[in-house]
Amino acid sequence: xxxxxxxxxxxxxxxxxxxxxxxxxxxxxxxxxxxxxxxxxxxxxxxxxxxxxxxxxxxxxxxxxxxxxxxxxxxxxxxxxxxxxxxxxxxxxxxxxxxxxxxxxxxxxxxxxxxxxxxxxxxxxxxxxxxxxxxxxxxxxxxxxxxxxxxxxxxxxxxxxxxxxxxxxxxxxxxxxxxxxxxxxxxxxxxxxxxxxxxxxxxxxxxxxxxxxxxxxxxxxxxxxxxxxxxxxxxxxxxxxxxxxxxxxxxxxxxxxxxxxxxxxxxxxxxxxxxxxxxxxxxxxxxxxxxxxxxxxxxxxxxxxxxxxxxxxxxxxxxxxxxxxxxxxxxxxxxxxxxxxxxxxxxxxxxxxxxxxxxxxxxxxxxxxxxxxxxxxxxxxxxxxxxxxxxxxxxx
Amino acid sequence: xxxxxxxxxxxxxxxxxxxxxxxxxxxxxxxxxxxxxxxxxxxxxxxxxxxxxxxxxxxxxxxxxxxxxxxxxxxxxxxxxxxxxxxxxxxxxxxxxxxxxxxxxxxxxxxxxxxxxxxxxxxxxxxxxxxxxxxxxxxxxxxxxxxxxxxxxxxxxxxxxxxxxxxxxxxxxxxxxxxxxxxxxxxxxxxxxxxxxxxxxxxxxxxxxxxxxxxxxxxxxxxxxxxxxxxxxxxxxxxxxxxxxxxxxxxxxxxxxxxxxxxxxxxxxxxxxxxxxxxxxxxxxxxxxxxxxxxxxxxxxxxxxxxxxxxxxxxxxxxxxxxxxxxxxxxxxxxxxxxxxxxxxxxxxxxxxxxxxxxxxxxxxxxxxxxxxxxxxxxxxxxxxxxxxxxxxxxx
Numbered sequence: 001x002x003x004x005x006x007x008x009x010x011x012x013x014x015x016x017x018x019x020x021x022x023x024x025x026x027x028x029x030x031x032x033x034x035x036x037x038x039x040x041x042x043x044x045x046x047x048x049x050x051x052x053x054x055x056x057x058x059x060x061x062x063x064x065x066x067x068x069x070x071x072x073x074x075x076x077x078x079x080x081x082x083x084x085x086x087x088x089x090x091x092x093x094x095x096x097x098x099x100x101x102x103x104x105x106x107x108x109x110x111x112x113x114x115x116x117x118x119x120x121x122x123x124x125x126x127x128x129x130x131x132x133x134x135x136x137x138x139x140x141x142x143x144x145x146x147x148x149x150x151x152x153x154x155x156x157x158x159x160x161x162x163x164x165x166x167x168x169x170x171x172x173x174x175x176x177x178x179x180x181x182x183x184x185x186x187x188x189x190x191x192x193x194x195x196x197x198x199x200x201x202x203x204x205x206x207x208x209x210x211x212x213x214x215x216x217x218x219x220x221x222x223x224x225x226x227x228x229x230x231x232x233x234x235x236x237x238x239x240x241x242x243x244x245x246x247x248x249x250x251x252x253x254x255x256x257x258x259x260x261x262x263x264x265x266x267x268x269x270x271x272x273x274x275x276x277x278x279x280x281x282x283x284x285x286x287x288x289x290x291x292x293x294x295x296x297x298x299x300x301x302x303x304x305x306x307x308x309x310x311x312x313x314x315x316x317x318x319x320x321x322x323x324x325x326x327x328x329x330x331x332x333x334x335x336x337x338x339x340x341x342x343x344x345x346x347x348x349x350x351x352x353x354x355x356x357x358x359x360x361x362x363x364x365x366x367x368x369x370x371x372x373x374x375x376x377x378x379x380x381x382x383x384x385x386x387x388x389x390x391x392x393x394x395x396x
Numbered sequence: 397x398x399x400x401x402x403x404x405x406x407x408x409x410x411x412x413x414x415x416x417x418x419x420x421x422x423x424x425x426x427x428x429x430x431x432x433x434x435x436x437x438x439x440x441x442x443x444x445x446x447x448x449x450x451x452x453x454x455x456x457x458x459x460x461x462x463x464x465x466x467x468x469x470x471x472x473x474x475x476x477x478x479x480x481x482x483x484x485x486x487x488x489x490x491x492x493x494x495x496x497x498x499x500x501x502x503x504x505x506x507x508x509x510x511x512x513x514x515x516x517x518x519x520x521x522x523x524x525x526x527x528x529x530x531x532x533x534x535x536x537x538x539x540x541x542x543x544x545x546x547x548x549x550x551x552x553x554x555x556x557x558x559x560x561x562x563x564x565x566x567x568x569x570x571x572x573x574x575x576x577x578x579x580x581x582x583x584x585x586x587x588x589x590x591x592x593x594x595x596x597x598x599x600x601x602x603x604x605x606x607x608x609x610x611x612x613x614x615x616x617x618x619x620x621x622x623x624x625x626x627x628x629x630x631x632x633x634x635x636x637x638x639x640x641x642x643x644x645x646x647x648x649x650x651x652x653x654x655x656x657x658x659x660x661x662x663x664x665x666x667x668x669x670x671x672x673x674x675x676x677x678x679x680x681x682x683x684x685x686x687x688x689x690x691x692x693x694x695x696x697x698x699x700x701x702x703x704x705x706x707x708x709x710x711x712x713x714x715x716x717x718x719x720x721x722x723x724x725x726x727x728x729x730x731x732x733x734x735x736x737x738x739x740x741x742x743x744x745x746x747x748x749x750x751x752x753x754x755x756x757x758x759x760x761x762x763x764x765x766x767x768x769x770x771x772x773x774x775x776x777x778x779x780x781x782x783x784x785x786x787x788x789x790x791x792x
Binding site (some may be wrong): 001037039041049099102124131226239240241242260263267304364 | 397398399400401402403404406407408409412419425429432435436438439440444445448449451454455456457459461480492496502503504505506507520522523524527528529560591593621634635637638640647649653655656657659660661663664665667668671720757
């Protein structure tokens with residue numbers, strides 16, 4: 001049978017491709033330290049579960065296609081506290097940030113179009129963009145520069161007649177790069193001047209460790225026609241399994257098109273929207289505690305990495321990921337070897353090999369993404385395993 | 397700004413387009429009888445809410461991309477009781493039947509491809525197919541024949557070199573048509589002989605009123621490479637707001653491609669999957685009671701329609717919809733008039749105008765879809781309003 005040429009271009013998730021090897025290693029009695037998936041271990045605020053338990057309608061009915069008013073109002077309130085004033089119909093509730101991204105791309109992209117994305121980038125963008133028949137055009141970065149990309153000349157050099165949008169993940173997954181306010185302003189200006197959409201994936205907004213104010217591309221009122229915000233409760237409230245996100249834009253035509261997609265899939269899960277609305281009422285002290293915890297974890301991982309000979313890793317200012325270049329020939333082969341051949345006291349470690357985070361062939365081969373989502377002691381042990389693994393792998 | 401040529405071809409949902417007029421009518425004090433949306437008023441089995449209340453993990457984490465094993469096992473058990481033996485990896489849990497449909501189309505369709513669908517059909521198929529750059533090629537039917545389409549010559553006449561799949565909704569939305577076992581066998585044979593996928597949307601499987609056994613295209617083992625089942629808990633358990641469905645196929649290559657999409661959106665909502673798994677444990681007497689209730693409603697609506705002069709409506713054997721041809725010039729204009737000009741004791745009625753259920757321009761203009769999802773007394777009043785409305789509209 002023949003399949004879509006678009007799906008043939010897509011790949012399985014690099015974060016999940018070693019899953020069968022991990023299962024086999026566990027069956028051999030290995031304990032695996034998982035740094036490969038961005039699933040936080042932080043408790044979800046109890047408001048989430050309380051709201052669901054209080055739900056007392058007797059029919060679990062469709063919600064309105066744009067989302068339940070209670071959640072839309074909660075999100076408006078959250079942005080108002082950050083100084084941004086969105087109307088209710090600037091916000092469409094989506095099934096996670098993932099659906100918001102998919103809808104934004106589907107509204108904008110035609111076959112042969114390009115979106116500019118700094119590489120390394122979140123690999124699921126590949127499937128979403130390929131589904132539209134479009135391509136990711138990477139903005140190059142390098143580990144030596146801490147993966148920073150916000151240079152006007154560097155970005156403008158990649159714009160061509162096929163470019164339809166710039167996508168930034170800020171704070172960055174997988175790099176942890178956080179844009180300064182001036183850099184955000186510059187990117188918004190580039191989008192305006194070149195008449196491009198600016199899709200800003202701000203899932204990790206709260207995860208910044210330099211004491212800076214929370215930021216959003218939504219602050220630039222003059223770029224309102226261009227800016228599309230992607231947001232989600234997944235990381236903010238450690239509620240990844242709720243699958244509740246939103247698409248936010250003041251571009252009325254875009255929102256009109258996006259509503260067509262929202263109607264075609266009817267609605268987002270009702271109970272999860274009720275839970276998400278309750279989460280937005282969580283006391284701000286929650287974020288302060290979470291931020292402290294992640295900062296500690298980041299510092300632990302970075303300090304340990306910088307002690308490993310030959311590892312290249314700058315201290316990233318945000319999110320809960322980092323990229324590091326390792327002194328190995330191929331991170332993919334190394335990961336498989338760690339699962340199949342290596343053990344230290346019965347333990348081994350998993351990360352995400354770097355190559356699938358790049359669009360440029362061959363780039364990222366000796367790099368890895370680490371999600372520092374484990375407790376401090378586990379992270380220390382995981383870093384020890386990585387150090388021992390590198391040494392044993394190179395001496396094998 | 398420029399938008400995707402694909403989204404420009406999509407329209408808002410015809411079931412929801414009169415929403416603003418309905419709101420305005422309600423603000424003028426009208427009571428509206430809603431027959432326009434397929435949202436059942438039947439209580440969701442309490443097992444759904446009980447399961448959610450019992451959830452006691454402290455992190456609402458991502459579920460596995462293919463779905464939680466507990467739900468996949470529950471669905472396997474349900475199909476086993478119907479005589480079909482599916483492996484765990486023949487099943488991917490999706491965000492409603494809607495996502496299962498979108499994924500199936502995205503795996504199969506390229507620009508310029510066609511899918512054969514009997515018209516009138518579920519209008520959201522339009523958006524899903526257009527997103528892939530493909531087109532719906534209709535199999536014609538007519539109200540005089542009760543919208544039946546399962547004729548080999550009629551189907552084969554529409555197959556051409558662009559055809560990639562046949563889509564059937566069985567039992568049918570919007571027509572209530574139910575295929576006989578022989579008709580299903582014939583359609584599976586056509587798919588095999590012409591090397592087409594057969595996407596069988598079986599959301600309404602339990603809603604059949606002639607005492608027949610529950611059926612599925614999944615029964616035809618010899619067509620396993622061709623058959624793709626779309627299923628959902630939405631109507632079966634009156635749990636539309638759970639947004640839990642599944643894609644089922646024994647075609648391994650298709651399932652491999654579908655998994656890429658499942659991974660790119662990470663997972664389906666965790667709590668809803670737990671709830672859905674519990675729903676599959678509901679006692680079969682639940683379905684018997686629900687079926688009796690809908691059969692009564694159908695008979696009420698059909699009898700009332702057949703008493704209205706000039707209305708054409710056969711008694712449909714399944715689902716909870718029917719199409720009827722009205723003695724009016726244009727059902728769209730008539731609906732707007734019902735909301736803006738008409739009232740009887742302060743009441744009016746809403747249905748879905750028929751034209752958007754067709755791909756052939758001009759067809760369905762005097763037809764409507766009725767969802768008989770209200771209690772008996774309300775349905776009787778709604779039919780009275782329709783009869784009075786038709787008379788007043790034609791005498792205005």
